[in-house]
Amino acid sequence: MGNQKKNKITTKASAMERAERNLIRRRRKEDRFRRLSFSAVVLSLGFLVLLFASIISNGWSAFLRTDILLDVHFDREVLDVNSLVKANYGKLVKQAMRDVLPDVTSRRDKREMYRLVSSGAAYTLQKMVTADPALIGKTVSLWLPADDLADMLMKGRIDRDTPESERAMSDKQMQWIDQLIAQGRLERHFNTTFFQAGDSREPELAGIRGAVMGSLFTLLVTLVLSFPVAVASAIYLEEFAPKNRWTDLVEVNINNLAAVPSIVFGLLGLAVFLNFFGMPRSSPLVGGLVLSLMTLPTIIIASRASLQAVPPSIREAALGVGASKMQTVFHHVLPLAMPGMMTGTIIGLSRALGETAPLLMIGMVAFIVDVPASITDPATGLPVQIFLWADSPERAFVERTSAAILVLLTVLISMNGLAVYLRMKFERRW
Structure with a gap:
């Protein structure tokens, strides 16, 4: 009789031990699954943060645009044509650039200097004159869009330490940009063109x-x-x-x-x-x-x-x-x-x-x-x-x-x- 009681007690104890061991194993599996789930969420959030950080780091500078301050003289001789739309407004921009950088004399250097200004500057002048012909004969200080290379240099996207043969901008152009910065004629402003213009082949003129x-x-x-x-x-x-x-x-x-x-x-x-x-x-x-x-x-x-x-x-x-x-x-x-x-x-x-x-x-x-x-x-x-x-x-x-x-x-x-x-x-x- 005593042996039967001892056997029952032993059986109950062993069953309780097995149940406790199973419970411990179940809890370990639950903890392991919980940790894996939490790690998956953290990993997903990490990739999401990395994606947003990459997009923001590359894209925030597009909301700013580099502009050049030029004193544009709306010459009557240039604009004295039958149609104001067909006038040579690019000539006015080039003359304003020569006035700002008078030391540039050779034809080759002038061509490089003119590239600092966007081709859209001429269209800006065209819109101004066609909207208000009273500007003809006057000299007006205007902020005109710079070329995309000058914009990239101002935003640090072009490394100045890179050899001249390996970058799109020459040393002379960089020197002229430094002169314009020293004169207060080269600044970054909010890029309204990005929200107001349509598509363009020129990056500085492209909008959404x-x-x-x-x-x-x-x-x-x-x-x-x-x-x-x-x-x-x-x-x-x-x-x-x-x-x-x-x-x-x-x-x-x-x-x-x-x-x-x-x-x-x-x-x-x-x-x-x-x-x-x-x-x-x-x-x-x-x-x-x-x-x-x-x-x-x-x-x-x-x-x-x-x-x-x-x-x-x-x-x-x-x-x-x-x-x-x-x-x-x-x-x-x-x-x-x-x-x-x-x-x-x-x-x-x-x-x-x-x-x-x-x-x-x-x-x-x-x-x-x-x-x-x-x-x-x-x-x-x-x-x-x-x-x-x-x-x-x-x-x-x-x-x-x-x-x-x-x-x-x-x-x-x-x-x-x-x-x-x-x-x-x-x-x-x-």
């Missing part, structure tokens, strides 16, 4: 306004087409459509279309909208049509999820007091589901804003200087503009590319933040 307007027109077309169609489709599938094999097939296709690569929609737009219907190439209208097809599945899925989140009691109460099915949906269910639908729409539009491949297929990759004024004008998008600048060989386009990425990220983060705000403010928890 054309690309931003193209993206806005494209998103406007996308919103007008995709939102009502997606909401109507979601309402029909969720509230009115019978449950049979055909509706199941439609639902499967919608879910599959949400995972289709975006370039497929670009090929569809190229084949249908451009080749078959003959719509204007490189226009926000075609871009909006293509992006509408791409965002429709996303908005439909989000809208259906919002409708499903409305409690059945809302429908039953409305039907119980005599409301029709249509009145129940549009007067009671739809207003409660609208915040979720708006959130899904904003997320879909933010995805469309960052797409490049569909726009490349329909020709919105063209070099377009003019800012579009309507949805049918030739245009490009901000992601495509970034793609074009990233492929440019000039060093100054590197900072323009990073600055444009910063603008695009700011817009995308703002749109996603707006979606979160709308969901938190208007969403009801049942």
Whole structure:
């Protein structure tokens, strides 16, 4: 009898020891998994910080531009022509440079000196004179844009210690820049051109306004087409459509279309909208049509999820007091589901804003200087503009590319933040 009790006690003790050892092992595994998860989060944040640091370090200087202060004399002899638009404004800029650096006498040195000023300076003078002909005969002190190489030197992007044969700027040009700095004629100002101008072959004259307007027109077309169609489709599938094999097939296709690569929609737009219907190439209208097809599945899925989140009691109460099915949906269910639908729409539009491949297929990759004024004008998008600048060989386009990425990220983060705000403010928890 005593031996049986001892055996039972021993068995219980060994079982408790095994359970305790299993518990210790489980806790160790949980601690190990927790540490791995935390390390993964820290590693992800580290890469994200590294990415943002790289973009910001390369792009912040694009928001500043180097300008040269020149005393420009609007000579009547130069401007005494039939058309002020065709006058030789470059001659006025060259004369102002010779007045600032009178020691430069040889023809070769003068050519190098003239390169310190951007070719856009002549266009600036042209706009001033055509807008105000009373300037003819006067001398005006103006801040005119410097060349991109002078701008890079001022921003420290060109190493002065590099041998002259290995850099694009000569020693004489660097000496002249030092003289201009000593005279207070070379300074960095906020680069308004970056936000007010369209694309250009010259980095110091390139801006994102054309690309931003193209993206806005494209998103406007996308919103007008995709939102009502997606909401109507979601309402029909969720509230009115019978449950049979055909509706199941439609639902499967919608879910599959949400995972289709975006370039497929670009090929569809190229084949249908451009080749078959003959719509204007490189226009926000075609871009909006293509992006509408791409965002429709996303908005439909989000809208259906919002409708499903409305409690059945809302429908039953409305039907119980005599409301029709249509009145129940549009007067009671739809207003409660609208915040979720708006959130899904904003997320879909933010995805469309960052797409490049569909726009490349329909020709919105063209070099377009003019800012579009309507949805049918030739245009490009901000992601495509970034793609074009990233492929440019000039060093100054590197900072323009990073600055444009910063603008695009700011817009995308703002749109996603707006979606979160709308969901938190208007969403009801049942």
